[in-house]
Amino acid sequence: MEDYKKKLRILIIEDDDDHAFLESDILQDELECTITVAASKSEFDAIDLTRQDVVLLDFNLPDSTGDQLLRIIREQTDIPVIIITAQKDLKIAIETLKDGANDFLEKSPNNIKFLPSIVKKAYNLYLKSKKAQEQEREKEELDTKVETLRQVLTTLSHYINNSTTTISGYAQLALQFPNDLAKIEKFANISIKETKKITFVLKELERFVTTMEIQTTNYVDIPNAMFNIEENIQSKMREIENESGSRS
Numbered sequence: 459m460e461d462y463k464k465k466l467r468i469l470i471i472e473d474d475d476d477h478a479f480l481e482s483d484i485l486q487d488e489l490e491c492t493i494t495v496a497a498s499k500s501e502f503d504a505i506d507l508t509r510q511d512v513v514l515l516d517f518n519l520p521d522s523t524g525d526q527l528l529r530i531i532r533e534q535t536d537i538p539v540i541i542i543t544a545q546k547d548l549k550i551a552i553e554t555l556k557d558g559a560n561d562f563l564e565k566s567p568n569n570i571k572f573l574p575s576i577v578k579k580a581y582n583l584y585l586k587s588k589k590a591q592e593q594e595r596e597k598e599e600l601d602t603k604v605e606t607l608r609q610v611l612t613t614l615s616h617y618i619n620n621s622t623t624t625i626s627g628y629a630q631l632a633l634q635f636p637n638d639l640a641k642i643e644k645f646a647n648i649s650i651k652e653t654k655k656i657t658f659v660l661k662e663l664e665r666f667v668t669t670m671e672i673q674t675t676n677y678v679d680i681p682n683a684m685f686n687i688e689e690n691i692q693s694k695m696r697e698i699e700n701e702s703g704s705r706s
Contacts, residue, residue: 466491466581467509471527472516472542473497477565481514481542481573488574502527507535512577515559517543517551525554532558538580560584610663617659617691621652651699658694 468491472478475497482493494510496502499522507513513531517524524541531539541562543551551562560580563569628645635641 466577467511468493468514468577469505469507469510469512470495470514471497471502471519472514473519474516477516477542480570484570485574485577489577498522499527502530507531507537510535511537512581513537513539514573514577515539515541517541517554524551525557528554528557528559536584538577538584540576540580613691614659614663617695618656621655621659624652625649655695659691662690662694 466489468485468489470478470481470493472481472495478495478497482495485491485493494505496505498520502522515524515527515531519527524543528539528541531537538560539558541551541554541559542565543562544565551559551564555562560583561576563573563576628648632642632645
């Protein structure tokens with residue numbers, strides 16, 4: 459059973475009208491498909507390859523060769539290309555598999571019946587490959603998001619840890635001087651300042667998540683994202699320091 463659900467769009471590049479008709483006929487007998495035929499490179503040049511699903515490429519054309527057209531096709535699309543070749547060109551056709559062709563079929567009365575199954579196989583393998591690539595891309599994106607979040611949390615936890623350590627230290631000092639109101643007030647003001655830093659750091663984390671940066675960051679953007687967060691925090695810390703200094 460086919461993996462694809464839509465009607466296939468098949469481009470036949472073939473200068474022999476009879477053989478092009480034969481290919482079209484057998485394909486339409488067994489597959490849900492629409493056929494476009496190009497008998498020369500000039501006709502091929504007028505075709506939008508993005509609107510095709512599979513290409514059947516005759517190896518010898520009056521104004522080009524299969525390997526030349528294959529290079530042009532591969533510059534524009536990765537859709538399956540099946541080389542259709544005479545026996546004398548079979549070795550050359552096999553070589554084109556290294557250059558990006560997906561399969562080949564030797565022209566003969568006995569082989570033509572295999573064309574629909576070759577097309578189905580090539581297209582199904584293509585779909586599986588695209589699906590695997592998409593899954594790999596999604597995995598890389600997920601890994602990037604996790605790594606980005608890990609680095610963000612590491613950056614933010616650094617600032618929270620610094621502030622909580624400071625608050626804890628001054629709280630212990632305050633206990634050592636219970637009757638020195640001036641020192642206790644100083645310790646309290648420092649603790650309030652550090653609490654403001656913690657509040658800002660938590661807001662920065664909330665901003666990072668709610669603005670969906672984690673969904674759009676890629677590997678290249680991670681250092682920039684970290685720099686942006688670090689810069690925002692340091693800027694706010696300077697504001698807090700300046701506010702505390704102006705009140706003292």
